[in-house]
Amino acid sequence: MATLAAAALYEAMHNLAHEGLPFAVHNPLNKPISELPFIYGFNNGGSAGWFYAVLLAEDGECLGSHICPSEAYMPADLGVLAGTRPDRHCSSFQPHYPEGYQMEFVPYDAVLSHAGLQKAIEINKAMVEAIDAAKAGPSH
Numbered sequence: 001m002a003t004l005a006a007a008a009l010y011e012a013m014h015n016l017a018h019e020g021l022p023f024a025v026h027n028p029l030n031k032p033i034s035e036l037p038f039i040y041g042f043n044n045g046g047s048a049g050w051f052y053a054v055l056l057a058e059d060g061e062c063l064g065s066h067i068c069p070s071e072a073y074m075p076a077d078l079g080v081l082a083g084t085r086p087d088r089h090c091s092s093f094q095p096h097y098p099e100g101y102q103m104e105f106v107p108y109d110a111v112l113s114h115a116g117l118q119k120a121i122e123i124n125k126a127m128v129e130a131i132d133a134a135k136a137g138p139s140h
Contacts, residue, residue, distance in 0.1 A: 011072050021081040026089065027100040036102045039063060039093055040117045041078035043071045043108035053078050055092075057101075058116065060123030063092045075105040 027036060037058040044052040046067075053074040055064040066077045079085030079093070080103040093101060106114045 007069070011070060014076070015072055018076050018081055018084070021076075021083065023075075023080055023105065024082045024084070024089070024103040025101075026094060026097070027102075029099055031100055033102060036100045037097055038116055038120075039080075039097070039101050039103050040106055040114075040120060041074060041080040041103065042106040042111055042114075042117060043074055044111075045108065055079075055088075056117070056120045056124060057096055058120050060120055060127050061096060062124065063096060064088060071107060078105070079103070080105045 025033060025036065027033065039058070040056050042054055042056070044054045044065075046052045049069045051068050051071060051074070053066045053068050054062065055078055057063055064078070066074070068074050068077055075081045076084045079088035093103075104116075106117050111117060
């Protein structure tokens, strides 16, 4: 395990390496950016050294997650920043939204007030409830 000083130095180097990178956009049809759906990366909580980062599409579909030691790593580890995690873009994001998408990261302190993310969470909850109801079968 790294010392606290080494962990802090590594995080500072990570932040410097990713400083100024915009959020990723995939736009193969050259649509106006405002027409592209969002994929939200967000900090879903946790504790120091073990934070749960989640990727949620605007349509409520969960597209991945990642455990991070701090929120500072999340945008890059999730692939929200331009040029990061091409594996996620090719295997999950592009197949889900083949006509394009835009990424956004929502920090923990903004999750509850972010209208777009909250709408996606509500859609996701409805999807889960529908699946659970289907598994339970008809009620008598």
